[in-house]
Amino acid sequence: MRARARRFWLIVIAGVILVGAVGLTLTALSSQVQLFYTPKDLVAQGGAVPGERARIGGLVQMGSVRTLEDGALRFVVEDAEGEIAVAYDGFIPDLFREGQGVVANGVFTDAYTFEADELLAKHDENYIPREIQETLQEQGVYRGEEPTS
Structure with missing residues (x-):
């Protein structure tokens, strides 16, 4: 036993x-x-909980980007069914521009306002950095679109 x-x-x-x-x-x-939200998700659930840490994604709304005097950035992330106002103060990725995809990490300050502490710009599978495009064009090899700023 x-x-x-x-x-x-x-x-x-x-x-x-x-x-x-x-x-x-x-x-x-x-x-x-970290939960991932699109504007459509927030509309469906009636907004986010203030203070909630999350990741948001969508397209930067055309005409919404504003740079404040202190260098802070304000813009709107949208999709077909909603919008999220975003405030960001930090390094702005080279690919960040209106109409382009973006993912931001941060905290909701109210139901549809987001304070980002990290900003990631997205691109499609055809992206080639501007410097490489210019070099390839000088060599006569690249035949795609002209580099964008």
Whole structure:
């Protein structure tokens, strides 16, 4: 009976350690999770919770980009069904422009206003950096569109 009791307690202790490890892992992962929203998602759920950390994505609305005197950037991210106002103060990616795809990480300040702390510009599969386009054109190899600013 002694060996059987020892084996029982060993299994119980191993189970407790396993449950504890899984619990710690899930806790650590849940603090790192960021929800991704499009403007359409926010319209469908009636807005975001202020203070919620998230990632948003969509197209930069034409005519919405404003640079303030202090260098901060204000613009609107849109899709077919909604808009999110974005405030950003930081490095602006070279590919950032109106009508272009963008992904921003940050915090909602109210239901449809977002304070971004990271900005990522998206491009399609045909993107070639401007400097490489110009070099290839000088060599007579590149026959695509003219470089854009």
